[in-house]
Structures are given as structure tokens and as C-alpha cells.
Amino acid sequence: MAFxxxxxxxxxxxxxxxxxxxxxxxxxxxxxxxxxxxFLTPLFALIMVSLEVPDPNGGYxxxxxxxxxxxxxxxxxxxxxxxxxxxxxxxxxxxxxLVISYPLAYFIGVKARPWxxxxxxxxxxxxxxxxxxFLLRTLAWKQIFSNExxxxxxxxxxxxxxxxxxxxxxxxxxxxxxxxNFIPFMTLPLYTSLERLDLRYLExxxxxxxxxxxxxxxxxxxxxxxxxxxxxxxxxxPIAGDYINASGDFLGSSSTSMIGNVIESNYLQINDYxxxxxxxxxxxxxxxxxxxxxxxxxxxxxxx
Amino acid sequence: MNKNLAEDPQLREMVKAALAHKVTRRAVLGGAMAxxxxxxxxxxxxxxxxxxxxxxxxxxSDPSVIWSNWSLYIDVxxxxxxxxxxxxxxxxxxxxxxxxxxxxNDSYYGKVKDQLALGQDIGADLTCPTSWMAARWINQGYVQxxxxxxxxxxxxxxxxxxxxxxxxxxxxxxPYQGILAGLAYDKAAYKAAxxxxxxxxxxxxxxxxxxxxxxxxxxxxxxxxxxxxxxxIAIGDADSLTADAFMNAIDVVGAKVSDxxxxxxxxxxxxxxxxxxxxxxxxxxxxxxxxxxxxxxYDRFGFILPESGGTISADCFVIPxxxxxxxxxxxxxxxxxxxYNAAVLAAYVNYITPVVGxxxxxxxxxxxxxxxxxxxxxxAFLSKTQGFRALDSKxxxxxxxAFQQIxxxx
Numbered sequence: 197m198a199f200x201x202x203x204x205x206x207x208x209x210x211x212x213x214x215x216x217x218x219x220x221x222x223x224x225x226x227x228x229x230x231x232x233x234x235f236l237t238p239l240f241a242l243i244m245v246s247l248e249v250p251d252p253n254g255g256y257x258x259x260x261x262x263x264x265x266x267x268x269x270x271x272x273x274x275x276x277x278x279x280x281x282x283x284x285x286x287x288x289x290x291x292x293x294l295v296i297s298y299p300l301a302y303f304i305g306v307k308a309r310p311w312x313x314x315x316x317x318x319x320x321x322x323x324x325x326x327x328x329x330f331l332l333r334t335l336a337w338k339q340i341f342s343n344e345x346x347x348x349x350x351x352x353x354x355x356x357x358x359x360x361x362x363x364x365x366x367x368x369x370x371x372x373x374x375x376x377n378f379i380p381f382m383t384l385p386l387y388t389s390l391e392r393l394d395l396r397y398l399e400x401x402x403x404x405x406x407x408x409x410x411x412x413x414x415x416x417x418x419x420x421x422x423x424x425x426x427x428x429x430x431x432x433x434p435i436a437g438d439y440i441n442a443s444g445d446f447l448g449s450s451s452t453s454m455i456g457n458v459i460e461s462n463y464l465q466i467n468d469y470x471x472x473x474x475x476x477x478x479x480x481x482x483x484x485x486x487x488x489x490x491x492x493x494x495x496x497x498x499x500x
Numbered sequence: 501m502n503k504n505l506a507e508d509p510q511l512r513e514m515v516k517a518a519l520a521h522k523v524t525r526r527a528v529l530g531g532a533m534a535x536x537x538x539x540x541x542x543x544x545x546x547x548x549x550x551x552x553x554x555x556x557x558x559x560x561s562d563p564s565v566i567w568s569n570w571s572l573y574i575d576v577x578x579x580x581x582x583x584x585x586x587x588x589x590x591x592x593x594x595x596x597x598x599x600x601x602x603x604x605n606d607s608y609y610g611k612v613k614d615q616l617a618l619g620q621d622i623g624a625d626l627t628c629p630t631s632w633m634a635a636r637w638i639n640q641g642y643v644q645x646x647x648x649x650x651x652x653x654x655x656x657x658x659x660x661x662x663x664x665x666x667x668x669x670x671x672x673x674x675p676y677q678g679i680l681a682g683l684a685y686d687k688a689a690y691k692a693a694x695x696x697x698x699x700x701x702x703x704x705x706x707x708x709x710x711x712x713x714x715x716x717x718x719x720x721x722x723x724x725x726x727x728x729x730x731x732x733i734a735i736g737d738a739d740s741l742t743a744d745a746f747m748n749a750i751d752v753v754g755a756k757v758s759d760x761x762x763x764x765x766x767x768x769x770x771x772x773x774x775x776x777x778x779x780x781x782x783x784x785x786x787x788x789x790x791x792x793x794x795x796x797x798y799d800r801f802g803f804i805l806p807e808s809g810g811t812i813s814a815d816c817f818v819i820p821x822x823x824x825x826x827x828x829x830x831x832x833x834x835x836x837x838x839x840y841n842a843a844v845l846a847a848y849v850n851y852i853t854p855v856v857g858x859x860x861x862x863x864x865x866x867x868x869x870x871x872x873x874x875x876x877x878x879x880a881f882l883s884k885t886q887g888f889r890a891l892d893s894k895x896x897x898x899x900x901x902a903f904q905q906i907x908x909x910x
Binding site: 250254255256257275278339342343344360361362364365444445449450451452453457458461462463464465466467468 | 606607610613636639640709711712713757758760763764765778893896897900901906907908909
């Protein structure tokens with residue numbers, strides 16, 4: 197079917213732009229079908245489930261379709277600390293990743309330009325951790341900071357930690373893990389925008405008597421803005437929904453649970469599907485709002 | 501023929517439907533939509549109150565059975581084979597596909613509940629949920645009734661496992677292994693931290709010297725159960741274990757979690773924390789500790805029941821409605837109720853054997869094994885244990901929710 201439409205529309209297309217509409221539709225169809233089947237349908241199902249109520253005559257974890265907006269108020273009141281904590285951690289980890297990645301990307305993309313081999317080697321080093329499952333890497337960090345590790349015992353010895361304080365399970369550890377796991381997502385976009393930075397602009401700036409810091413603020417930073425925006429989006433969004441680093445099985449504990457852990461636990465442990473769905477919809481909505489405000493404020497709508 | 505079908509149960513249902521009707525590809529796609537829609541409807545439908553019927557049993561024409569079980573829950577030899585399963589295969593000619601994919605009651609349930617509710621094949625003919633979960637499956641009509649003619653060894657079930665409210669005569673579930681929860685501790689580290697050689701009561705978990713080094717199980721009935729027993733509540737008795745009593749115990753656990761005394765609330769993976777030393781004392785399952793000591797090569801960990809007693813439950817064989825090899829599954833269960841086979845199994849898994857006569861067989865195999873109270877408990881020992889009472893679905897929902905709030909913190 198699709199091929200036939202494509203063929204007939206294709207032959208006389210040259211002189212008749214009106215027929216190209218069909219071609220466009222035919223070409224778009226697979227993509228649209230994909231979006232419909234794997235994005236819109238689940239999204240619709242998610243919203244429907246988020247409004248369900250427990251079946252009054254049903255057994256454990258049985259729900260009936262309803263229009264219970266109250267589910268949203270319930271999850272907000274119940275899990276507000278987790279929601280705030282998620283965005284707090286996401287913000288902290290994103291800022292940390294930016295602070296660490298910017299000099300790194302600048303060095304690889306600008307300073308190392310005369311040595312392409314070094315550039316490639318360093319890029320490989322940034323990406324190399326991806327070759328190992330990030331679950332394994334996260335578990336390795338847990339082991340490195342475990343209660344009996346030399347790091348923790350030295351911290352005890354020099355008195356930085358009280359004898360019954362430990363590292364794993366603290367907010368520090370979770371933010372550390374989040375930052376570590378998402379640094380490549382920050383470094384790579386920054387690198388691609390800094391790599392294209394025209395050094396003659398910097399020369400022009402200093403010719404006009406701007407100090408190096410002023411050149412950085414007025415020239416380098418604005419020109420690398422697309423990299424910063426895409427880097428922060430690529431880290432902030434997945435971090436806000438991450439549930440591995442903060443989980444008690446990895447770097448977190450019950451005092452560091454993020455919204456992802458709450459959703460996981462509601463879905464898989466206690467089978468409270470409406471609450472889990474409502475939280476998922478909320479997470480999506482909040483991220484959407486935050487991101488659009490952020491993009492608007494930073495004046496880079498063209499990027500989206 | 502069945503062995504070549506797809507692994508995924510839903511896909512397999514579709515392939516089966518296609519094979520049965522010799523249909524075209526388009527119809528299979530339609531079938532996919534229908535199955536998907538059916539699953540969706542089942543997820544949304546009010547309760548699915550239609551009574552399920554057992555799937556057609558093809559055991560006679562297809563001598564195979566698929567068994568989903570917990571990890572480290574069967575005898576394994578050095579080559580990675582399962583000696584008792586091999587013995588079963590040579591005795592009966594039935595091949596067993598053994599899967600260690602039952603990692604947690606809640607997550608396994610979450611994975612198969614839609615198929616269960618529709619009476620479809622869940623990819624296993626036999627599986628071993630813990631008794632409270634088995635009770636849920638039975639109450640919702642998700643499992644098949646056994647044919648006692650295929651289970652002559654059923655007479656060997658320890659009487660202690662009969663009379664459960666959800667299945668008093670064990671017509672739909674049979675205990676595979678009994679599980680005992682108590683306190684496990686790292687002997688050397690416990691002595692170094694507290695100066696005492698062993699814990700004696702549950703309150704020893706709250707010793708300030710152990711702050712941040714205490715683990716509890718994510719299994720609500722064990723963790724909260726032990727705390728309740730410490731408070732003098734009879735957890736098997738509905739008059740004693742009221743909702744108020746439960747919430748009191750929840751508050752105790754919650755306070756210990758938020759002040760940092762309890763650092764970890766975990767399922768099976770609590771073992772890793774004991775091994776790497778993160779946890780010094782934990783609420784634990786007896787059989788695991790015996791296995792951990794065997795791995796360590798010396799008696800590194802101790803296991804005790806607190807003075808107020810330990811909790812006891814069982815993982816139970818059940819045959820889901822959609823299972824197509826019921827008779828073979830029954831043969832397999834019957835095999836493990838033979839006292840000799842049960843003793844061989846017990847020698848490896850170290851959990852409590854629910855089979856009468858297994859102790860005598862174990863005596864012949866290894867007298868030290870037979871003397872182990874954690875595997876073959878005496879009456880006096882068992883009198884110190886209690887099983888968590890059955891919960892109705894409303895209670896279960898509110899109790900699990902309260903326990904989950906502790907796990908997630910504030």
C-alpha cells in the first residue's frame with residue numbers, strides 16, 4: 197500500500213507540487229505511526245490509569261477507571277519531599293557536572309587543537325566508561341566508599357566523619373554518583389560547540405582591550421551557549437527521573453529516595469498504579485514547564 | 501514442539517493461536533492487537549471477576565515442565581548441574597527447564613499479574629511464591645487444584661504446614677521450603693563494636709554502637725513481625741495483631757530508619773552487605789547464613805532467634821491456571837516429597853524441610869546435618885516461631901503502604 201502511493205506520487209511529482217503532499221504523508225507515516233503507537237497511546241494509558249480508583253469489591257491492587265483528580269493532590273501531599281529532593285539533587289548534580297565539564301571540554305576543544313591525536317584520545321577517555329554497564333560502575337563506587345573501605349576509615353581517623361557516620365546512603369554520595377554518571381552527557385555537547393569556536397573572535401576581543409575574563413564572558417560563553425543549554429538539558433532531565441543512584445541497593449538509602457524510587461516502589465512493590473502514574477505525569481509536566489521556562493529565559497528557542 | 505516456541509509468554513500465546521488456526525500474518529497482527537487490548541482491558545477492567553479455567557494439560561504428549569524458582573534454592577554440583585533434577589528426569593522421563601527468575605514476591609507478581617488475571621501462560625508451569633503471596637493467588641483464583649492421585653507423597657507434608665486459612669488441606673499449594681527469619685551477625689565485628697559475643701534480644705539491634713550498621717529485610721512480614729513479637733504481640737492472632745499494633749511497630753522501625761540506626765532495608769541482596777562488612781547485624785533468613793558461612797569457609801556469621809522468637813513462613817509450590825504441564829508439575833512436587841530427595845535438597849539449600857522422614861534420611865547422609873536445628877527444627881525450637889496472620893486485601897494494602905513509606909523515607 198505505502199509503496200504504491202509512493203510510486204504513483206513520485207512519477208509526476210516534478211511539475212505538480214500539489215501531489216507532493218501525498219509523498220510527504222507517505223514518508224511521514226512510519227514516524228507518525230511510531231509516535232502514535234509508542235508515545236501517544238502509552239501516554240494516554242498513563243493518564244487514564246493515573247485517574248483510577250481502587251475497586252471497592254476488588255482484591256489486592258485492583259483498580260477501576262474513574263476520574264479521580266484527587267490522586268494528584270494525594271501524591272503531591274504524600275511525596276512533596278521526594279519531588280523537591282529530586283529537583284534539588286538534579287540541580288546540584290547538573291551544576292557540578294557543568295563546572296567540571298566546561299574546563300575539560302574547553303581544554304579538549306580549544307587548547308588541544310594543535311594535537312588532534314591528544315584530542316581524540318581525551319574524547320575517547322570521556323566516552324570510555326560507557327563501554328561498561330553503568331550499574332556496574334555505580335556498584336563499584338559503592339564498594340569504594342563502603343563502610344570498611346580505606347577511604348571511610350581514613351575519614352574516621354582524621355575526624356572528618358564521626359565514628360558512626362558513613363558515606364554510602366548520604367545525599368553527598370547520591371549527588372556524587374549522579375554527577376559522575378552524567379558528566380559525559382555534559383562534556384560532549386560542550387565539546388561540539390567549543391570545538392567550532394573561532395579563535396579569531398577571541399583575538400579581536402583582546403585587540404579591543406578586553407581582559408581575558410571579559411573575553412570569556414562576552415565572547416566564549418555566549419558562543420558556547422548552545423552547548424551549555426543542550427548539555428544541561430541532557431543531564432537535568434534524566435537525573436530528575438533517575439532511580440538507580442538514589443536507590444538503597446546502590447548509593448542511596450531511605451533518606452535519599454527520589455521521585456523515580458517512589459514511582460518504582462509504587463509500581464513494582466505495592467502495585468499502587470494510580471499513584472505511580474500520577475507521579476509520572478507530574479514529573480513529566482514539571483520537567484516540561486521547567487525546561488520551557490529555562491529555554492525561553494536563555495533565549496535559545498531556536499535550539500528546540 | 502513447545503520447546504521451540506518463543507520465550508515471552510505473551511508472544512508464545514500469539515504463536516500458539518496462530519499455529520492452531522493456521523492463519524495469515526495479518527490475522528496474527530490482529531491477534532497481537534487483541535492480546536494487547538485484552539491485556540490493557542485486564543489492567544483496567546473491574547477486577548476481572550470471571551472465573552478462570554485451567555489450561556489444557558498436554559503433559560502426556562509433551563514430557564516437559566518449566567519451574568521458576570528463587571536463586572540458590574536447589575542443589576547444584578560443581579559442573580553447574582542440578583543432581584536432584586537429573587535424578588527426577590531419569591526416573592520419570594520428564595525434562596525440567598529450571599529458571600532462577602523469581603527474585604522478589606512483589607516484582608514477580610507485578611510482572612505476571614496481567615497474564616494471571618487472564619488465565620494465560622505466565623511462562624512457568626510451577627513456581628514458588630511465599631505463602632502470603634500464594635494466598636493472594638489462591639484467593640484470586642489464579643492457580644489450579646492438584647490431583648492427589650498424582651501426589652502419593654503428599655502424606656509426607658509436615659502437619660505444621662496444614663491448616664493454613666488460605667488452603668487448609670493443601671489442595672492448591674504445597675510448601676517447598678520453610679523459611680525462618682531471625683538475627684544474623686558478623687561474629688568478630690559484633691564483638692569489636694559492642695563488646696558482647698552475641699545478640700540475645702531484638703533490642704540489641706538498637707545498640708548505639710551499631711548505628712548505621714544495621715540491616716533489615718524488605719519483607720514486611722519478617723521485619724515488622726519480629727518487632728511486633730518483641731513487643732509481645734502474637735502475630736498469628738488477629739485479636740493481638742490489630743492495625744493499631746501494626747502501626748505502632750511501624751513507628752518503631754520508622755524512627756530507627758530516620759535516626760540512621762537502620763541503614764539498609766533490603767531483599768535478597770542484604771547478603772552482599774553482610775559479606776562486604778557494611779552490615780554488622782541484620783534481620784536475615786537462616787538458610788542464607790548457613791550458605792554464607794560455607795562460602796566464607798569458617799563460621800563467620802552467627803544466627804540466633806531473639807528471645808521473643810522468630811518468624812516462620814514457607815515458599816509454596818503453585819501451578820498457575822495457564823500452565824499446560826500440570827501432571828508433570830505434580831510429578832515433580834511428588835518427587836521432592838520423597839524423604840530421601842528432600843534430605844538431599846536440604847543438605848544443599850539449608851532451609852527448613854517440610855517433609856516428614858527427611859530427618860531420618862539425612863541422618864544416614866550426614867548426621868551433623870540432621871542435628872542442625874535450623875534445617876530440622878525440634879518441637880521446642882518451632883514453638884519459638886510464629887507465622888504472620890493472613891491479611892485481607894484492605895489491610896494488606898494499608899500495611900504494605902505504611903511499610904513502603906519507611907523504605908522511601910520522608
